[in-house]
Amino acid sequence: MIVVMARGASEDEIRLVVERLEGCGFQAVVSRGAVQTTVEAVGADGRAPAGLESLLASGNVERIIPFAEPFKLASRQVRQDRTVVGVKGVRIGGPRLTVMAGPCSVESREQLLIVARAVTAAGADILRGGAFKPRTSPYDFQGLGVEGLKLLAAAGEETGLPVVTEVMSVDDVEVVMEFSDMLQVGARNMQNFPLLRRLGKVSAPVLLKRGPSATIKEWLLAAEYLLAGGNANVVLCERGIRTFETELRNTLDLAGVARVKELTHLPVIVDPSHATGRRSVIPAAARAAAAVGADGVMLEVHPEPERALSDGPQALTCEDFALLMQDLRSYWSGKSTDA
Ligand code: PEP
Ligand code: MN
Numbered sequence: 001m002i003v004v005m006a007r008g009a010s011e012d013e014i015r016l017v018v019e020r021l022e023g024c025g026f027q028a029v030v031s032r033g034a035v036q037t038t039v040e041a042v043g044a045d046g047r048a049p050a051g052l053e054s055l056l057a058s059g060n061v062e063r064i065i066p067f068a069e070p071f072k073l074a075s076r077q078v079r080q081d082r083t084v085v086g087v088k089g090v091r092i093g094g095p096r097l098t099v100m101a102g103p104c105s106v107e108s109r110e111q112l113l114i115v116a117r118a119v120t121a122a123g124a125d126i127l128r129g130g131a132f133k134p135r136t137s138p139y140d141f142q143g144l145g146v147e148g149l150k151l152l153a154a155a156g157e158e159t160g161l162p163v164v165t166e167v168m169s170v171d172d173v174e175v176v177m178e179f180s181d182m183l184q185v186g187a188r189n190m191q192n193f194p195l196l197r198r199l200g201k202v203s204a205p206v207l208l209k210r211g212p213s214a215t216i217k218e219w220l221l222a223a224e225y226l227l228a229g230g231n232a233n234v235v236l237c238e239r240g241i242r243t244f245e246t247e248l249r250n251t252l253d254l255a256g257v258a259r260v261k262e263l264t265h266l267p268v269i270v271d272p273s274h275a276t277g278r279r280s281v282i283p284a285a286a287r288a289a290a291a292v293g294a295d296g297v298m299l300e301v302h303p304e305p306e307r308a309l310s311d312g313p314q315a316l317t318c319e320d321f322a323l324l325m326q327d328l329r330s331y332w333s334g335k336s337t338d339a
Pocket of ligand 1: 186188239
């Protein structure tokens with residue numbers, strides 16, 4: 001449940017509510033808004049605390065709202081204001097559409113620098129690139145690992161762009177944090193609960209991709225692991241789900257993006273590259289994402305897509321990317337942060 005403190009409630013009164021909730025075995029999360037403070041009581045087993053209403057009513061409490069959603073901290077019930085996640089000065093979830101772009105995999109210093117310079121010149125905000133790659137086949141290119149992270153960090157430094165890269169395992173969290181500004185949890189790892197628990201304990205921003213077969217509720221509950229662990233810097237990413245349709249790599253759940261923005265205060269971006277798997281439809285999918293109110297897009301770019309070591313068919317060339325950026329600019333001004 002959510003305890004909404006009365007306007008002007010003192011720090012002592014807020015502390016009293018927190019102590020009473022904790023005394024009953026609940027985690028109390030205090031959110032200080034511009035006008036009012038709320039205290040969310042989260043039960044270890046997900047239940048709202050029973051029988052506390054009368055106790056709390058004695059303090060300077062305006063009202064008590066029971067949780068309707070199983071994802072409590074991610075829910076808009078807790079926070080009407082939209083969360084804005086900062087990644088080294090880039091604000092995701094504000095009035096601008098954030099563009100993350102770069103190669104699927106970091107392949108070499110040359111390949112990465114060509115892309116990094118091109119996407120910077122075209123106006124991208126964040127550089128992406130995979131160093132630890134979750135590949136379906138064990139025989140496919142698995143990424144350059146730590147060497148790739150170092151190349152990515154150097155490209156970020158040269159261009160001034162923050163970098164986002166995937167972390168696949170609890171064991172790699174430290175090293176990925178050392179060389180990047182945002183940690184990506186890939187679609188295949190959305191329900192890797194030990195990884196989510198570990199990332200709940202860091203302060204680095206996390207990009208949480210939707211699992212290929214995850215419902216919106218499962219996706220938000222995965223985000224809940226991060227929030228409940230104490231990491232409030234969470235951005236969601238719709239990257240297509242698996243359906244009966246096989247013409248494209250996945251099915252981009254655009255209405256789901258609009259719905260998830262009704263349900264959560266967290267920023268939501270769209271990855272049209274993995275959602276479609278096909279270069280020709282990516283610009284349309286990116287424009288559509290902006291039109292439904294996504295807070296950003298993530299796009300794969302390669303200087304020579306036909307030679308890419310992963311995801312070539314969905315890579316935009318540097319020139320395609322620059323054209324798409326011009327196109328997307330007309331949607332930026334129209335972006336609304338409301339559901
Ligand atoms: C990626 O971003 O390169 C990637 C592997 O994405 P996903 O986890 O969405 O498949
Ligand atoms: Mn990829």
